[in-house]
Amino acid sequence: MKLYSYFRSSAGWRVRIALALKGLDFDLVPVHLLRDGGEHLKPDYAKTNPQGLVPALEVDDKVFTQSLAIMEYLEETYPEPSLLPGDAARRAEIRAFCQAIACEIHPLNNLRILKYLVRDLGHDEETKLAWYAHWIREGFGPVERLLEREEGPYCFGAQPTLADACLVPQVFNAERFNVDLSDFPKVRAVNAACLDLEAIAATVPSLQPDAE
Numbered sequence: 001m002k003l004y005s006y007f008r009s010s011a012g013w014r015v016r017i018a019l020a021l022k023g024l025d026f027d028l029v030p031v032h033l034l035r036d037g038g039e040h041l042k043p044d045y046a047k048t049n050p051q052g053l054v055p056a057l058e059v060d061d062k063v064f065t066q067s068l069a070i071m072e073y074l075e076e077t078y079p080e081p082s083l084l085p086g087d088a089a090r091r092a093e094i095r096a097f098c099q100a101i102a103c104e105i106h107p108l109n110n111l112r113i114l115k116y117l118v119r120d121l122g123h124d125e126e127t128k129l130a131w132y133a134h135w136i137r138e139g140f141g142p143v144e145r146l147l148e149r150e151e152g153p154y155c156f157g158a159q160p161t162l163a164d165a166c167l168v169p170q171v172f173n174a175e176r177f178n179v180d181l182s183d184f185p186k187v188r189a190v191n192a193a194c195l196d197l198e199a200i201a202a203t204v205p206s207l208q209p210d211a212e
């Protein structure tokens with residue numbers, strides 16, 4: 001398996017966590033999102049992912065894109081340990097949690113959105129950071145409420161699931177942009193529990209081969 005990713009990509013990190021929890025090896029193909037205008041925007045990479053985004057996962061002669069779809073593919077292909085456990089209702093809750101992060105928070109704070117705010121719309125750095133913090137806080141509010149219903153220590157109980165794979169990178173990202181997360185104690189506690197796991201600790205951006 002080949003994972004096209006960038007060490008700081010949140011979506012790529014989700015997939016790294018799923019691979020690590022399932023004990024699956026992969027070869028990294030680094031795609032630098034900043035160098036030379038962004039390697040993900042080059043015609044060569046468009047052959048791998050026409051959307052020009054990371055991650056992409058190449059398995060034999062197929063390439064899968066979109067982190068949630070990739071993680072579901074891994075779950076179906078390598079069912080143990082399950083990252084989407086429980087009955088249909090429980091699995092719907094886990095998927096909804098994943099989407100609360102991957103579809104509601106992350107798209108508003110992605111590199112190309114932040115670049116557009118500054119480069120095309122002429123906003124300054126301070127406005128960009130205010131935008132970033134606003135959407136993190138708007139998004140983490142409901143996420144915190146969802147976690148309050150659960151026992152922990154992970155998002156949905158005693159074992160990490162796809163929900164945790166989505167949460168950890170988003171928290172890292174928020175901290176990187178100095179967003180105050182003190183209103184979200186559950187989010188922080190679950191993140192800490194995840195990072196205590198050896199498998200997840202090994203997936204942090206600074207430990208990746210392409211880290212800078």
Ligand SMILES: N[C@@H](CCC(=O)N[C@@H](CS)C(=O)NCC(=O)O)C(=O)O
Binds near residue numbers: 008055
């Ligand atoms: N919904 C996609 C999001 C993929 C995505 O936006 N990846 C980011 C890195 S986290 C990217 O490639 N950004 C490049 C850009 O915004 O120009 C997924 O979950 O895979």
